Amino acid sequence: MRVYVGALRPVAAGLLAGLMVLGAAQPAAAAPRRAEQWYLDELRIDRAHQISTGRGVVVGVVDTGVDAGHPDLRGRVLRGASTRDAGDGRRDPAGHGTHMAGIIAANGAGVDGIAPDAQILPIRKPPGGSFTPEDSATGIRMAVDGGAKVINLSYGSAGAVDEGEVAAVRYALERDVVVVSAVGNVRQLGPDVTAPANIPGVIAVTGTSRGGGFWNGSAQGPEAVIAAPGDEVYNIGRDRGYGWGDGTSDSSAIVSGVAALIRSKYPKLSAPDVINRIIRTARDAGPPGRDPRFGFGRIDPVAALTADVPSVSANPLLGAAAASPSAAAPPAAAEDDNFDVTKYGDRGGPTDQQVMVVGIGIAVALVVLLALVGFLIWNRRRHRRDLARAGDIPDEVLDRMGDGGHGPPVPVGHPATPPSGYAQPGAHPAPGAHPQSGQHPQPTPYAHPGPYAHPGPGAYPPPAQGQQSPPGQNPWAPPPTSPGPTPPDTPR
Incomplete structure (x- = not known):
């Protein structure tokens, strides 16, 4: 029995109605779905896309079919085939194959693919338990004959390796095709690497979680070649929607997308050289060299596209080269050798919970x-x-008080002078007035000289013509309101 080694979870239907009334949160909730694709930031895919987008490369997806009508895959899905009938592979009731195709080549309408300009050749096979090793072998051969230069196999089976499947993989390798396969998920197939990932020459992909750690749901074993994100991988799914996938199926699709980027950047590069470039630029993780969990290390798309990697004459995963840890030694000219994958965790943007x-x-x-x-x-x-x-x-x-500090307007029927105890703004204290405790009388400013001087608002009228003010008294001061001690002379 063959099992698809990746489980697709449905997208949540909505938010709590009570929280939707928060106007501040609504615009952010409509943020692009790209913000959910944390793995793209860890892989520095935006930078990789400045170098290559996978144009001109056909990736065969042997799976449950691919929904060619999904907005994120329009213009990306070729007419394929089916292992059991005359279908062209461009429908997918299960959604698994569409999810893989989106990870590889989504065009950015809602989410981004690893190689957004690559083309998908769908090879549809029966889903679930009816899928057999014969279907797998037939699908691989159909993908090769259909022109695929990279083949993604996001499924697996435990037990003995089928010779027909081995022959089909050899058929692909001999025709300069890169074959990528998921190692399997522990909860479905057990802890060991499954077929076809354990067939020599195949890039067997294990899973990692956010930050680059080993994903505990991934199978592991000596056949492991490379590791890639496999936990909560957000992309398109069934019913033309979106969703998260958990499994090495997703990890395999990511590596297939990187292989497409390399083949587009270096169109004359052979399949063995593509494989060699992937494993030699991997970021070593776990024990030094090749190990059962990470293989040769975590995949690094930017380094794989830019490093100076020597050419090889044969597939490095076959024969003595496959067991030699030196095959994974990073080349001297690899870009950003000090790159720390944990610094790039979850930078695509806020999640719904954060929003x-x-x-x-x-x-x-x-x-x-x-x-x-x-x-x-x-x-x-x-x-x-x-x-x-x-x-x-x-x-x-x-x-009716104004805000300018000029005091209240005087309504009809009220005296022009403010009530006792409230000084008119700009006026001077009358002679004989007692300052409040702790205060001192302010000096009287000099009057504006000249015949054109006018009293300010609220000032008392000047003395009548001919009337003389007593010496030392301000002619513009109001008459004293009550007898009292004379304030000190105003300094002049």
Whole structure:
């Protein structure tokens, strides 16, 4: 029995209605789906796309078919074939093959693929338990004959290796095709590397999690060649939707996409050289050299596209070269040798949970700000009322007070002078007035000289013509309101 080694989880249908009222969170919730594709940032795919996008390369996807009508795959899916009938492989009720095709070549309408300009050749085979080693062998041969230069096999079976499947893999390798396969998932097929990944010459791919650690759901073994993200890989799925995939199926599709980038960048490079470039530029992880979990290391698309890697005459995964750890020694000219994959974790953008938290925080901050403004307004009005009661200012006068500090307008029926105890702005204290405790009388400023000087607003009229003011007295000062001690002479 053959099992697809990747489980696709459905996308959540919506958010809680109560949180949707937060206006601040709504625009961020509509962020591009690219933000969910954390693995693209760990792989520095944006940088890799400046070098290659996979144009001109056909990737065969032997799987449950591919939905050619999905918006993210329009223009990317060729007419393929079916191992059991006359179909062309361009429909996929199960969604698994469409998810793999999206990881490889999604065009960016909703999500990005590893090689967005590559073309997909779908080879449809029966899903589930009805899939046999014969179907696998037939599908591999169909992909080779259909012109694929890279073949992705995101399925596996435990037990003895089928000779027909081995012959089909050899058929592909002899025709300069790169064959990539998932090693299998522990919960489905056990801890050991399954077929066809354990066939010599195949790039057997294990899974990693965010930050580059080994994904605990991945199978492992001495046949492991390379490791790639396999935990919560977000891309397109069934029913023309989107979803997360968990499994080495996703890891295999990522490596197939990188192989397409290399074959597009170096169109004259042979399949053995493509494989050699992938394993020699891998970032070593786990024990030094090749190990059962990471193989030769984590895949590094940018280094694989830019490093100076010597040519080989045979597939490095066959014969003595396959067992030699030196085959994975990084070349001297590999770019960014100090690259730390953990620095690139989850930088595509905010997740829905992060957006929700930020939105709630913004909403709370706005509520607090509005409450503070309301309190300040209320406190100001209360203070003004207290002053009004203390100074016996009518409420209607207080309500018409200006904000410029010029005092209240004088309504009809009220005296022109302010109530006792409130000095008119700009006026001087009258002789005999007692300053408040702790205060000192202010000096009288010099009057503006000349015949064109005018008293300011609220000032008292000048003395009548011919009337002389007593020596030392300000002619513009108001008459004393009550007898009292004479303030000190104003300095002049």
